[in-house]
Amino acid sequence: MAEALLIDLLGLEMNSQDSSFQKLLHNMLEAVEKHYSVSAPSVYIMCCQTQQSGRNGVQDWLLKAMSSSQILKRSFEIICTANTTAALYTIKQKLDEKDLSIIKIILPAQRKALMRVFIDHLFTSVYHFEFEELWVDCEPNHLQEAETQNEVQMLPAQDTELIVNEIQTYLERLPSLKGELTxxxxxxxxxxxxxxxxxxxxxxxxxxxxxxxxxxxxxxxxxxxxxxxxxxxxxxxxxxxxxxxxxxxxxxxxxxxxxxxxxxxxxxxxxxxxxxxxxxxxxxxxxxxxxxxxxxxxxxxxxxxxxxxxxxxxxxxxxxxxxxxxxxxxxxxxxxxxxxxxxxxxxxxxxxxxxxxxxxxxxxxxxxxxxxxxxxxxxxxxxxxxxxxxxxxxxxxxxxxxxxxxxxxxxxxxxxxxxxxxxxxxxxxxxxxxxxxxx
Missing domain, CATH: 3.60.140.10 (CNF1/YfiH-like putative cysteine hydrolases)
Structure with a gap:
């Protein structure tokens, strides 16, 4: 049973005024609430912070959309960042603070291989991940019916290198902790x-x-x-x-x-x-x-x-x-x-x-x-x-x-x-x- 649920929306075009996007989110939230109403894991929603989407617009819309979801209203967090590294590293800190290790990721199918590379570099074998597809045209109960998918294709070496470089660049910019290096x-x-x-x-x-x-x-x-x-x-x-x-x-x-x-x-x-x-x-x-x-x-x-x-x-x-x-x-x-x-x-x-x-x-x-x-x-x-x-x-x-x-x-x-x-x-x-x- 998952201890935390991660919903990856970073790969989607995020326009809070788009009716098709709103429908997708409504259907997804209904399916998530129904499927995870018993276990009630910590829920993290990754979305993209861009000039086009605007952090406040997307976040406000998500808050409004979730207002009718009792389970999510108690436990969800929206992680709105510029890239996947920043989002996952933020979420990892939250998981570690709660000592959580079993995570289910709901994400678009085309993001699976990419997400696996990020996980392999940012997490260790302490953590256990399961993948479930987020269908852009899904009906409200589609997530519940979808089978968990753990078979992930490999990314080309060039794409993997770009991901590693993104992670390294992000980490290099983090401030030092506990004082100066001695x-x-x-x-x-x-x-x-x-x-x-x-x-x-x-x-x-x-x-x-x-x-x-x-x-x-x-x-x-x-x-x-x-x-x-x-x-x-x-x-x-x-x-x-x-x-x-x-x-x-x-x-x-x-x-x-x-x-x-x-x-x-x-x-x-x-x-x-x-x-x-x-x-x-x-x-x-x-x-x-x-x-x-x-x-x-x-x-x-x-x-x-x-x-x-x-x-x-x-x-x-x-x-x-x-x-x-x-x-x-x-x-x-x-x-x-x-x-x-x-x-x-x-x-x-x-x-x-x-x-x-x-x-x-x-x-x-x-x-x-x-x-x-x-x-x-x-x-x-x-x-x-x-x-x-x-x-x-x-x-x-x-x-x-x-x-x-x-x-x-x-x-x-x-x-x-x-x-x-x-x-x-x-x-x-x-x-x-x-x-x-x-x-």
Whole structure:
């Protein structure tokens, strides 16, 4: 059963004074009221705002036409916009606010293929859409008799590209949310050789509360689509000064595999290294540690995603080893910076897992006798790096003496600045650490 009903009138000639158009709307509204009188979903009517139609004229006529419809009078909204992107994005925000996911779309048959492209880019698999044809010459009960149509023809590639461009242009014009874009930088990494930083949650366009606003990871089971994340990344690239077309993030597997750029890319990996100029590599984090590596002598760099499993499996030293083996780096020259991540103040694990951290360094575990001790994955990462030969002074984390230089904040403790899986649950956003070698 549909939770929301979307009536697409954008493809029709909208003249509120046209008697045939008025008849169409009357018949459609009668059919919709009869067909959906029990479920009474939220109803959104998309219409076109143009100089010819005039927003007020069409909207006033629709309001008048619906005045006799009790079900619609309670729940309908008219979305009058210049294009489909603006209408659908507005409706998506309303659906997300109400946590609605099952949508029936009534639209002209010729709009189906086009609408599917918009849906594929603006929505994720969280949402479920059904299509029903809007017949221009329909009788009052025709919508009820029409079968739901889910078979949608493909649009030509050129038309699809135009739609994607329309969406991108619209998103680029949206204002930033939660303040200005902020990039945290480490004084340990030389800025004349490397471009790097760690993002916060400010300055993007993601509007869903737990993803707002600078989410940099898209997952089909969340409500932030890839195209929104790409727009956030574009804004980051503009602010930081790198090319988003040469951006590569690790494909997280919570293990210790490392991809050396230039070799065959694995299906999944938690570390990545390169010595190519102008290529930006990154690691995500939302409690897990985004770790950056830089060798200013050999001019090579790396990024790793280190959660508790990856930490125990040694992903940080695996990335260091890859830099040594591939680029001839000296372990004493490699600089390592741990980005924002969950602190021992907020992170617990079952005792069996905590025991493994205790074996690395007893100070990594607090309340060891508890069924769920507090675990310090940062201290464990430092201990493993130092045992692997990284100089203590070449590691930056929250243990540095000058806290004004600290960038390894606890993500769970700072909801205004960072995303946190521990704090926010399954629908969490993601920040990143990124690094590149300047040209």
């Amino acid at each position: 990039i945290l930088k480490s004084a340990l990494i030389p800025g004349d050789i490397f471009l790097h930083g760690f993002t916060t949650r400010a300055g993007g366009i993601s509007y869903i509360p737990t993803l707002s606003s600078f989410n940099l990871f898209s997952n089909p089971i969340r409500r932030d689509p890839k195209i929104v994340v790409r727009e956030n990344l574009r804004r980051l690239a503009n602010a930081a000064g790198f090319d988003p077309k040469t951006y590569h993030s690790v494909k997280v597997n919570h293990a210790n595999d490392v991809w050396i750029m230039g070799k065959t890319e694995p299906k999944s990996y938690d570390g990545i290294t390169t010595n190519q100029r102008g290529v930006t590599i990154a690691a995500p984090g939302a409690d897990c540690i985004p770790v950056l590596f830089a060798d200013p002598v050999k001019k090579a760099c790396g990024a790793a995603h280190s959660g508790w499993r990856g930490t125990l499996m040694g992903v940080a030293m695996a990335t260091v080893s890859a830099m040594i083996e591939e680029y001839g780096c000296n372990v004493r020259d490699i600089l390592v910076v741990l980005g924002p991540s969950v602190g021992a103040c907020c992170y617990t694990l079952p005792q069996e897992s905590a025991k493994e951290f205790h074996q690395i360094d007893p100070k990594c575990v607090r309340s060891f006798d508890s069924p769920t001790p507090y675990v310090d994955i940062r201290r464990a990462t430092r201990a493993l790096l130092e045992s692997g030969g990284i100089l203590p002074q070449n590691i930056q984390d929250d243990s540095i003496a000058d806290q004004n230089q600290n960038i390894t904040f606890c993500t769970a403790c700072h909801p205004d600045k960072f995303y946190s899986h521990v704090r926010d649950g399954s629908n969490f956003g993601t920040q990143i650490g990124f690094i590149s070698i300047r040209n």
